[in-house]
Amino acid sequence: MSDQPPNPARFNRREFLKRTNVTVASLPFVTAALAAPPSPPEPLVEGEAPVRWLDGDAPAAFAGATWGVPWPRGAHPADTSFALESEAGAGVPVQSWPTAFWPDGSLKWTAHAIPADAVPAARYRLVPGQPAPPPRRLTAVETPDGIAIDTGVLTARIAKTGEVIVRDIARGGALIAQDGRLVCLLEDRTQPGIKREEAFTGRIDAVTLEQSGPVRAVVRVEGRHARAERAWLPFTVRLYFYAGGEAVRVMHTIVFDGDEHNDFIAGLGLRFSVPMRGELHDRHVRFAGSEGGLFAEAVRGLTGLRIDPGEAVRQAQVAGRATPPLDAWNPRVPPRLPYVPAYNDWTLDQVTADGFQIRKRTADGQTWLTAAQGQRSDGFGYVGTPAGGLGFGLRHFWQSYPAQLDIRDAATDTAAVTLWMWAPNAQPMDLRPYHDGMGQDTYDKQYNGGLEITYEDYEPGFDTPEGVARTSELYLWALSSTPPRERLAQLTAAVRTPPVLVTTPAYLHACDVFGGIWAPVDRSTAARADIEDTLDGFFDFYRNQREQRRWYGFWNYGDVMHTYDADRHEWRYDVGGYAWDNSELSTDLWLWLQFIRSGRADLFRFAEAMTRHTGEVDVHHTGRFAPLGSRHNVLHWGCSAKQLRIGTALNRRYYYYLTADERVGDLMREQIEAGRALQRIPPGRKLASAEKPGDLDRARPTDPDRIGVSVGTDWGSLAGAWLTEWERTGDTRMRDRLVAGMQTLGRQPHGFFSTGQVMHLDTGAFDLVTHDEVGVSHLNAVFGLVEVCAELIQLLDVPEFEQAWLQYCTLYSAPAEEQERRLGQSFRNNGLRQGHSRLTAYAARATNDPALAARAWDEFSGRGGRIPSARAPETTRLAGPDVLRPIDEAPTVSSNGTAQLGLAAIQCLALVGDRWG
Numbered sequence: 033m034s035d036q037p038p039n040p041a042r043f044n045r046r047e048f049l050k051r052t053n054v055t056v057a058s059l060p061f062v063t064a065a066l067a068a069p070p071s072p073p074e075p076l077v078e079g080e081a082p083v084r085w086l087d088g089d090a091p092a093a094f095a096g097a098t099w100g101v102p103w104p105r106g107a108h109p110a111d112t113s114f115a116l117e118s119e120a121g122a123g124v125p126v127q128s129w130p131t132a133f134w135p136d137g138s139l140k141w142t143a144h145a146i147p148a149d150a151v152p153a154a155r156y157r158l159v160p161g162q163p164a165p166p167p168r169r170l171t172a173v174e175t176p177d178g179i180a181i182d183t184g185v186l187t188a189r190i191a192k193t194g195e196v197i198v199r200d201i202a203r204g205g206a207l208i209a210q211d212g213r214l215v216c217l218l219e220d221r222t223q224p225g226i227k228r229e230e231a232f233t234g235r236i237d238a239v240t241l242e243q244s245g246p247v248r249a250v251v252r253v254e255g256r257h258a259r260a261e262r263a264w265l266p267f268t269v270r271l272y273f274y275a276g277g278e279a280v281r282v283m284h285t286i287v288f289d290g291d292e293h294n295d296f297i298a299g300l301g302l303r304f305s306v307p308m309r310g311e312l313h314d315r316h317v318r319f320a321g322s323e324g325g326l327f328a329e330a331v332r333g334l335t336g337l338r339i340d341p342g343e344a345v346r347q348a349q350v351a352g353r354a355t356p357p358l359d360a361w362n363p364r365v366p367p368r369l370p371y372v373p374a375y376n377d378w379t380l381d382q383v384t385a386d387g388f389q390i391r392k393r394t395a396d397g398q399t400w401l402t403a404a405q406g407q408r409s410d411g412f413g414y415v416g417t418p419a420g421g422l423g424f425g426l427r428h429f430w431q432s433y434p435a436q437l438d439i440r441d442a443a444t445d446t447a448a449v450t451l452w453m454w455a456p457n458a459q460p461m462d463l464r465p466y467h468d469g470m471g472q473d474t475y476d477k478q479y480n481g482g483l484e485i486t487y488e489d490y491e492p493g494f495d496t497p498e499g500v501a502r503t504s505e506l507y508l509w510a511l512s513s514t515p516p517r518e519r520l521a522q523l524t525a526a527v528r529t530p531p532v533l534v535t536t537p538a539y540l541h542a543c544d545v546f547g548g549i550w551a552p553v554d555r556s557t558a559a560r561a562d563i564e565d566t567l568d569g570f571f572d573f574y575r576n577q578r579e580q581r582r583w584y585g586f587w588n589y590g591d592v593m594h595t596y597d598a599d600r601h602e603w604r605y606d607v608g609g610y611a612w613d614n615s616e617l618s619t620d621l622w623l624w625l626q627f628i629r630s631g632r633a634d635l636f637r638f639a640e641a642m643t644r645h646t647g648e649v650d651v652h653h654t655g656r657f658a659p660l661g662s663r664h665n666v667l668h669w670g671c672s673a674k675q676l677r678i679g680t681a682l683n684r685r686y687y688y689y690l691t692a693d694e695r696v697g698d699l700m701r702e703q704i705e706a707g708r709a710l711q712r713i714p715p716g717r718k719l720a721s722a723e724k725p726g727d728l729d730r731a732r733p734t735d736p737d738r739i740g741v742s743v744g745t746d747w748g749s750l751a752g753a754w755l756t757e758w759e760r761t762g763d764t765r766m767r768d769r770l771v772a773g774m775q776t777l778g779r780q781p782h783g784f785f786s787t788g789q790v791m792h793l794d795t796g797a798f799d800l801v802t803h804d805e806v807g808v809s810h811l812n813a814v815f816g817l818v819e820v821c822a823e824l825i826q827l828l829d830v831p832e833f834e835q836a837w838l839q840y841c842t843l844y845s846a847p848a849e850e851q852e853r854r855l856g857q858s859f860r861n862n863g864l865r866q867g868h869s870r871l872t873a874y875a876a877r878a879t880n881d882p883a884l885a886a887r888a889w890d891e892f893s894g895r896g897g898r899i900p901s902a903r904a905p906e907t908t909r910l911a912g913p914d915v916l917r918p919i920d921e922a923p924t925v926s927s928n929g930t931a932q933l934g935l936a937a938i939q940c941l942a943l944v945g946d947r948w949g
Contacts, residue, residue, distance in 0.1 A: 079107060082536050083116070083156040086633045090152035091531035093522035095281055095507065096274025098145045098248065099533035100689045101158055102543040105134040108160060112139060115161035116146065118153035123164030125150060125275065127247035131692055132759040135767075135827050140545070140759060143692030145248035146533075148183070149276025156533075165246070170275035172244035172251075179241055181249055183277045186510040190251050190271065192239045197253050197269060198304070201422075201510050203278065208510040209304040209422045214284075215450065216257045216265060217299030219460045229298055232257035234267055242270075242694065249273040250694065264290055265297075266654070270694060279423075282506040283695055284453065287653050288463065288497050296460035301436075301452040302506060304424075308447050310417040312374045315442055316352050316514045319380045319390055320412035320425075320524040326517055327390055327404050328352070331442045332374040334365075341365040352514035354418040378439040382409050382430045383458040385584040412524040413437040415447050416514055423509030423520075425527030426451050428641070431589045432504070434458030453504045454586060461586075465495040466666055478672070479718045488608025489663060489718075491672030499652035500669050502586065503644055503695055505530075529637075534690065537631050546628065546686070547822030549874065551942035553630050560945065563937050567626060569904025570930050573922060575638060577603075580919045587668065588612070590645025592619060594664050598923035601915050611666040613927045614650045615678050617814050617867070622934035624686035629938065643687040647699045651679040659702040660709050674713050676706050677745040682752035682816035697760070703753035704766070707793050710739045710746065738799070741791050743784055744812025747773060752820045754796070755827075769796030771828060778832025782806045784840035785855060806855050808844065810863040814932060818870060818939070838878055841871035845891050865891050867932030870939035877943040885944040892940050 076082070081101045085091065110133060116126035125147050132141035144158065147166045168184025178199065179190045186208070189199040198212030214234030219227050235258040242250040251271045256263040265286055272281035284302065308315055312332035319327040334341050334349050341361045348355045358366045375392040379400075382388040388409040391400040411429025415421055429435045436455035440448040454461055472478045472490050482490045507527050515523070537552040555561040574592055577583070581603060583592060593603035595610040604610035613619055623639035626632075649668045651661040661678020663671040681700035688696045741747050751770060758766035773791065776798035780786035787807040790799045825834050843851055845868050848858035862868070869891035876884035905922040 081158040086532040086534050093526045094531040095279035096148040100692050102545045103139045104543045106138045108139045115163050119155040125166035126163045141689045147275035166275040168276045170245040172249045181273045185278045195233045203510040211305045215301050219296040219298045222294045232259045247275045280508045285503040287501045292463040298460040299456035300454040301450045303450040306422045306447045309419040318414035320410040322408045374443045376443040381436040381457040383434040410524045410528045415439045418513050425507045427505040431584045463497040475718045486608030489673045494672035495670040497669045499655035501648040549822045549939045566904045573905045590641035595926045614664040615646045616664045617928040617931045619931040620683035622931040659706050676749035677815040680749035681756045744817040748817035772797035774830040774833035778836045783836030808859045841875040870936045873940045873943040885947040
């Protein structure tokens, strides 16, 4: 692009310190009257990365931590080692590894882990150097039949075959737990009118030691749930260990591959056997309530008896300490202890988001007593004695209901603990379609009937959960004794809100990651503050809506609804394509960009839940639709539009680079060859057959290497997967696919406006079209294309691609006469003008054009009455008989509009922010 000035989005290492002194780039055409001094950022030091706790304060309890840090291009060679220092300058043990590289081979992202016994500081700094060794080095020893882990506090043995995954966990030589296995209860309905419950156990297929210390070890276990001849429901379990740690973090994933009409999961859990040492009155049971509350009792209680055993005895039991010897008790009590009931079985179940109960019984066949009830349990439990016990927790316990914690056989030599991710006390999991198709047996009925009236894109056999997944996060603590209540509250908090380390928005921005199209929050002028208030207001609205509307549940938590129904004062949860959002118009990207620029903990956790959900539940990971995602629907998998844009790696890479999460890394890698699925399921099959009612035969491509693609929703998603894999591994095949695609897109007669694009799957190159036709879709640039193009232009020097992208950014919302002059026609399908204002802003920044900058803000704010003005949602409080519960209503808000407004605001502020006023 020789006739254009250098793109300001490209920076080299020499500019690193210079960039740390601004919050948005100053455009040369901005007048002094419009410009305002930015807020002073935190001082940064070249070559160092600041690190802080996401929630502000250092945690009282944590099981070790892993986080990601970026580096400016060229700052550190690939073989750089890193040291971590506290704010006081003390060395902190750290394990480091690369997660992404710049094109020159220098480090772009690195991941780091600190041990569980590190004394938490409020802040750290990561610097090149030799890391301090951990006081207690973690070791991992692999043998033909298993893997042995020693954190210096606990030891664990993981099997490589069979149905027992964790053979045992010990501490100080004392056995804490053993026979750790996955369990699944299946309600079989294959015989009409008969329901049979069958028990399945996870059977190991493969075990991989992914990391082996000295600070962090990761073991991946893969398999299926088996019973007799049937093996189904694939699982992946990752076990995380940290040096000096007494805890094990467990990430548990299932992929549904059953028959949704006959296979109803009635329970899904992780079970351990726990040795019980000591007398029944020295065996303790603990369950977390809510807001720091704790339920604490003993298997055989000594309080409230008609005969008092003595204050010292009672206080010891209540505190969880060993009771005094029997000869120190009231002598009337010991002979009568056999007549005090011992409670063998205990259960905490949360079958809705708003209610849990704790029950206990003396034995199988005896009635259950309701011990306590509450609204939302934090999902932590403990069983053990003063000689040791097992703490256990399930994160998002009530948010991902129905969940359950069971303790069985506590009055015997060995108790059984089960963490149920799907509670047996709830109704079985029902994944059937929510309607029978309503006669939509032709493309014409589906396209011109159902899609028109309910916005649902239905097709027989496509509304199936085949291949959808769900990941849960669990924790286990090998404890040397029953902890005091204060310590149990700290462990509960670590389950509820696991401590997270992050870097700062200013540092992220200075490293120029994620395309240079965002900037840290800046409230230095009234105009900027107004937009920041708008951004905060929309997020706060959705955060509150999740609570008010109860967007919770095992398959739902993390998603939001698409569109509102003002007549019912309810989101359209039951109306076709207006229900669950499923990443439509990039809600994920909006949340992540808003987090990296603000550093808000609530934003991180909201976006984290969404990434977990949309990457697992909304995507088919096995089966005929894999690895495509499903468009928005009443059921997350219900739409027949199986698309790349839902499964796209672009929605996952923020979380991956910030946390180095291995499961999300797997999800992004699934998408590398996703384009081949479009040969089986052409996205435009119904459009092509719209004139042929009754024709359900799809046109199959004759060349297995070529597919027709949408440049935005299809190629943009593929480019995101290839870019991520290239960055992570240096795989030149991925880079070559990107370059080939960029070069041939740039050589099309009208670039991104050329229609009928056909791509070669192996090379990534496009066939050059031989016609002069042009076209545009309002959806092309709203599923990550803007973000991936910004990064590609930043990383790869392909002038023709950059020119074509700037042409698209300039002309999409240009006046009709300019479109006609440069392309030969104007467009009628160029909607979402507010969202596309960021394209105009990108072109303005790249060309230093003040007129384009002014036009971008006109498009964003709706001057001239074209679109509503940007402002925080105006809500009305509703209560009484018109609604189920008091709610805040904003009838005009939709997730489409919110996501695009958010992205446009963020990117316009970063690119042409000093022109707003």
